[in-house]
Amino acid sequence: MTSVAIIGAGAIGTVLAAAVHRTGADTVLCTRTPVGELVLADDDGEHAVDVPVRTDPATAAPVDWVLLTTKGQDVAGAAPWLSRLRAPETTVVALQNGVEHRERVTPLAGSARVLPALVYIAAERIAAGRVRHRRGRRIVVPENADASAFAALLAGSGLEVHREPDFTTAAWRKLLGNVAANPITALTLRRLEVLRDGEIGELTRTLLTEAIAVGAACGARLDAADLRRTLDFYREFAADDGTSMLYDRLAGRPPETDLINGAIVRFGREHGVPTPANQAVHALLAALQPERADLAS
Template sequence: MTESTTGGLTGASGLEPLERPQRVAVVGAGAIGGIVAEAAHTAGHHVTLCVRRPMGPLTVERDGLRRTVRLPVATRPDGLGAPVDWLLIATKAQDTRRTLGWIRRLAGPGTRVVVLQNGVDHEERLAPLLAVGELVPALVYIAAERVSREHVQHRWGRRLVVPSGPAGADLGRLFRGSDVDVVCEDDFTTAAWRKLMTNLAANPLTALTLRRIGVLQQPDLRELARGLLTEAVLVGRAEGARLVMSDVDQTLDLYSAMHPHSGTSMLYDRLAGRPVEHDLITGAVVRAADRHEVPVPLNRAVLALLRAFGEQGAVGVQPLAGVG
């Protein structure tokens, strides 16, 4: 969807590899952290997982095949040495401040710090924590689920979208030969808002209903999704994104193309009893709307509902397919 509407996209993963294996630290070993850690390892780099608790070998499953890799694991920043070449932040956005110790220990003047999180305010969120190094915001078009602490299932997608420039090109080189592709985008603001739209209706509505993505094909919920997305187009335009109303239809078409039994990260988090990222998805739209005095009654109502259940999950509940 991004490629057909944004323009200025350049593939970076086809470039020549970097001159030497890179030192890579991945903070957070959830679904996305596991995918990028395995990919960087496959590409021939020295990868360390930075996590809160010890863990064993990491298994990534895709297309029915499982690949298990043994990576060094660090549970404390003070147990690591010199700064790394690449610091990949793959925690949930609400856990960003907990990465400060890792950033202080591992980021040096030549470090690229890649933010693999949802939202449109990557730089605003991370810049205050970064004293040295170069910040690289990334949009993640990868659907994966952590089915256990050391097992990640890669469902679909392999693309990271980053701003055009030397750092983005080098990130493409970093993942060359792996199952992750990097695309450089000239208009990153528009790309970020389009990515936000892909999450804006699907994530909250599946989490609130405890239904999988097929629930969005029900006429009343599809119209609610359309309303949420239409509000986002107006807010995104006020923020400088070149959004058009056809972006709403393209996002709805994306939902229709997904398997009805597919889930979303917010649904998975709620089912596991983890905090959901409402503040960085729906909350981002509401905050931007307030800055520009754009009315967003539907997103504001959904945000209130998401905040109502807060960190209380639904452990043990099996989500319905939502197909009828």
């Protein structure tokens, strides 16, 4: 039987645990703290996620697949798990925001292979052990042999795996989906209805325009059509939908600004592309965490 370990019991980790368990794979959820009953709610009702939970890396053994669902800034905290779960034949799937999946995870993966993944799943942790899957079932991975095996793993899970030949462009397009909505909702503590405000709409366009210029400088095939495409994407969401950064702020967790707006600023400096709007929102989000504020300078 295929063995799968999911690191992280947040919203995405819970959705994936339920999906993988549905395929019949030998599934275990790895988390830092004990988890009681896990419940996943969707349009079809509430479903118990009946998978074993481990809280001590010392009890873990190598598996075929590791699905890493922690926030990008928390990858180092997953190191004890990865050191026990990995083997030469293991594939570590990095299901995270940003465009530097391999750079973050490979140093901790040892001889295991790393497969970057873009997650188009909107899910919210609404209480301890309770997650609401709002919309989306698509995961995008680069087109290679590991991607084909991953698609086979999730066959029958209810999730869709799309294999993308131009993963660089796909990753930057996914970043565009985060680069405006996430910081604006996190800073205003409002849901996606905030994007409909006139002045906020202008800020949204500015953040996206800067990010498109930076992405193009980094080799992604982005242009003005991506601005229209991303604005249309935002309009698809309900007014009461939120973002991962907003959920983090509401829960008292640090928002992953370093991977999103911080990455735009960093790559912009590297390529000589001005990013004053992204610099501003990144600095404001970092200032909410005094111990991290120097990262925005």
